[in-house]
Amino acid sequence: MLNIKLTQPIKNVLSAQKAPLAMLLIFITMLFFKTPFYTSYNLIDLVNSNSTLLIVAMGFTVVLVAGGVDLSVGGVMTVSGIIAIQLINAGVAIPIAVLVSILFGAIIGAINGYLTVYQNTEPFIITLGMGVLLTGVAQQLTTARPISCTNPDFQNLANYKLFGQIPVLILVMIATVIIVVWILRSTSFGRNCYAIGGDYEVAKYSGINVLTTKTLTFVISGVTAALAGVMLSSWVNSGNSTYGDQTALYIASAVVVGGTSFAGGIGGAFKSLLGVMFIGVLSNAFNMIQIDSYIQQLLVGLFIVGIIWLDCYDRKLKKEVV
Amino acid sequence: MTTQSIISFIRNNLIIVGIFILAIITAIVEPNFLTTENLQNIMRQFGPLIMLSLGMTFIIMGGFIDLSVGGIISLVAVVTVSLIDPIGQVAALLVGITVGLICGLINSFLIIKGGALKQAEALFLTYGMSVVYTAIALIYTGAASVFLSYSKTSFSIFTAIGEGFVGPVSVTFVIFMVCLLILYIIESRTYIGRSISLTGGNMTAARLAGIPTERTIVFIYAVCGIMAAIGAVVLASRVTIASPIMGKGYETQAILAVVVGGTALLGGKGSVIRTVIGTLLIIMMSNCLNLLGVTTYIQYMLRGAILILAIWLDNRKQYSEGY
Numbered sequence: 001m002l003n004i005k006l007t008q009p010i011k012n013v014l015s016a017q018k019a020p021l022a023m024l025l026i027f028i029t030m031l032f033f034k035t036p037f038y039t040s041y042n043l044i045d046l047v048n049s050n051s052t053l054l055i056v057a058m059g060f061t062v063v064l065v066a067g068g069v070d071l072s073v074g075g076v077m078t079v080s081g082i083i084a085i086q087l088i089n090a091g092v093a094i095p096i097a098v099l100v101s102i103l104f105g106a107i108i109g110a111i112n113g114y115l116t117v118y119q120n121t122e123p124f125i126i127t128l129g130m131g132v133l134l135t136g137v138a139q140q141l142t143t144a145r146p147i148s149c150t151n152p153d154f155q156n157l158a159n160y161k162l163f164g165q166i167p168v169l170i171l172v173m174i175a176t177v178i179i180v181v182w183i184l185r186s187t188s189f190g191r192n193c194y195a196i197g198g199d200y201e202v203a204k205y206s207g208i209n210v211l212t213t214k215t216l217t218f219v220i221s222g223v224t225a226a227l228a229g230v231m232l233s234s235w236v237n238s239g240n241s242t243y244g245d246q247t248a249l250y251i252a253s254a255v256v257v258g259g260t261s262f263a264g265g266i267g268g269a270f271k272s273l274l275g276v277m278f279i280g281v282l283s284n285a286f287n288m289i290q291i292d293s294y295i296q297q298l299l300v301g302l303f304i305v306g307i308i309w310l311d312c313y314d315r316k317l318k319k320e321v322v
Numbered sequence: 323m324t325t326q327s328i329i330s331f332i333r334n335n336l337i338i339v340g341i342f343i344l345a346i347i348t349a350i351v352e353p354n355f356l357t358t359e360n361l362q363n364i365m366r367q368f369g370p371l372i373m374l375s376l377g378m379t380f381i382i383m384g385g386f387i388d389l390s391v392g393g394i395i396s397l398v399a400v401v402t403v404s405l406i407d408p409i410g411q412v413a414a415l416l417v418g419i420t421v422g423l424i425c426g427l428i429n430s431f432l433i434i435k436g437g438a439l440k441q442a443e444a445l446f447l448t449y450g451m452s453v454v455y456t457a458i459a460l461i462y463t464g465a466a467s468v469f470l471s472y473s474k475t476s477f478s479i480f481t482a483i484g485e486g487f488v489g490p491v492s493v494t495f496v497i498f499m500v501c502l503l504i505l506y507i508i509e510s511r512t513y514i515g516r517s518i519s520l521t522g523g524n525m526t527a528a529r530l531a532g533i534p535t536e537r538t539i540v541f542i543y544a545v546c547g548i549m550a551a552i553g554a555v556v557l558a559s560r561v562t563i564a565s566p567i568m569g570k571g572y573e574t575q576a577i578l579a580v581v582v583g584g585t586a587l588l589g590g591k592g593s594v595i596r597t598v599i600g601t602l603l604i605i606m607m608s609n610c611l612n613l614l615g616v617t618t619y620i621q622y623m624l625r626g627a628i629l630i631l632a633i634w635l636d637n638r639k640q641y642s643e644g645y
Binding site: 119120137140143252300309 | 435437577627
């Protein structure tokens with residue numbers, strides 16, 4: 001009896017806090033390897049290189065919480081980055097080009113939302129098709145070659161270092177995280193998202209405007225993906241139609257690792273932050289101990305399958321208990 | 323036929339009508355379209371895709387989806403071609419098909435044991451498995467391509483599949499007809515065939531009615547794995563090369579072909595015959611666009627747009643039928 005009482009809380013903590021615990025494990029493991037992992041350069045670079053993914057993950061989380069899925073984030077990211085660069089190359093002022101790109105993301109989000117919410121289609125397959133479509137758009141815009149920005153100021157958008165240390169990209173990421181955490185936790189819109197994701201019909205009959213709210217979640221996802229795309233293009237000073245190839249899957253698994261569920265109604269923005277950072281730290285550690293890149297791909301694939309499988313399995317067990 | 327019924331026919335088959343109009347325009351503008359050479363070209367492209375689409379039809383009819391076929395093609399192709407030298411062509415072929423079958427069984431095992439019985443969950447799991455299969459193929463060959471013609475022992479079967487003819491029809495076409503016949507008989511005459519559409523229609527109801535839903539899921543993924551393997555062999559024979567990334571993009575094309583043919587994505591309704599029509603239309607469309615000089619990038623865009631349109635229209639149809 002005593003045994004069960006003691007292990008139960010430990011089990012609960014283990015299953016609820018998978019991402020932070022696993023991250024802690026990696027940090028401890030890395031102490032035993034003589035690598036440049038624990039240098040301020042690597043740690044800042046670690047946050048910096050995951051910032052664009054974190055920005056995408058924030059919008060993705062909002063959609064997931066409200067019971068939808070947005071697989072077009074990779075496509076939106078790529079195209080908006082390319083639009084920004086091409087507008088600036090054509091002589092448009094940088095702020096206007098950035099705004100147009102973000103507006104583009106919002107429009108794609110609105111189309112996704114209209115098709116899935118108002119026309120009642122399956123979100124994952126519609127947004128998958130939208131991702132294919134946008135990849136085609138990106139290839140057409142760039143003729144499938146990487147393009148670069150001719151205006152040197154564009155790079156500073158992400159790379160300018162505040163106090164000579166912290167890149168603007170990180171600040172934009174932190175601002176996005178704070179805004180999305182605030183939206184989900186402290187606004188009625190955020191609470192409605194949880195209600196809709198938890199049970200669509202119940203939310204509808206309790207007087208929540210389910211159609212508008214759910215469509216708005218797709219718009220938010222489009223906006224964050226477009227913002228991430230612009231920041232990514234500025235960070236590496238180029239636009240390429242292949243940037244978004246695996247983003248949707250990567251973000252989806254990272255968000256689920258963090259503890260947001262595909263079932264909807266469970267999770268949060270801060271959890272997604274931990275999830276994305278965990279996968280980032282993992283692949284950084286892999287690089288540091290020099291694992292072959294194809295073996296890395298295999299490990300990441302197995303890891304993604306494992307995490308999604310566990311998410312499904314947890315729900316299956318809960319269903320059987322009820 | 324009254325005008326009313328013509329209008330409603332066009333509305334219900336918008337995409338099929340659209341592709342036919344495209345074909346007619348191409349035939350008028352570009353006289354090369356109706357030459358024997360071009361029609362043979364269409365038939366050649368038809369080969370690998372139709373195998374995948376036939377397998378994918380069973381999956382979608384059963385209410386699931388499989389994004390791992392791209393990875394399975396890559397893996398089977400490199401394994402089969404690289405094994406011709408060490409163990410001979412017949413054994414290599416059998417090992418290749420077995421690898422496809424095993425991949426399908428792994429997918430179904432993950433789905434059943436994890437309880438990933440929703441289409442979206444199956445989509446993510448198989449997408450992840452696609453990454454895994456591709457990574458295994460990359461590690462297996464060290465990211466290099468394997469050339470069929472470098473084999474020292476005989477590879478006559480592969481040459482026959484790639485280029486051979488039986489009378490007026492190609493060997494690939496014969497393989498396709500055999501697969502179609504077997505799958506059609508399974509679909510329309512057997513217990514397991516009926517179980518597939520019942521499982522896709524309403525899984526809970528099917529299970530309560532005593533249909534072995536789990537066995538059905540294993541069956542459809544196994545068939546899809548085998549068909550993907552056959553597609554990989556046909557593809558590798560035609561291009562005489564096996565690359566560890568050659569399957570990329572085939573999964574969306576197969577889903578597109580199935581959906582354009584008219585198999586409902588929600589499961590329960592569909593047929594392998596419809597998929598044959600859908601695949602023909604997709605390949606004819608890309609052939610027309612090539613002849614008209616449209617870039618591959620815009621074709622990629624159109625593929626996405628048609629996928630969205632097909633699902634949207636299908637949904638509207640089901641609602642108007644009072645579903």
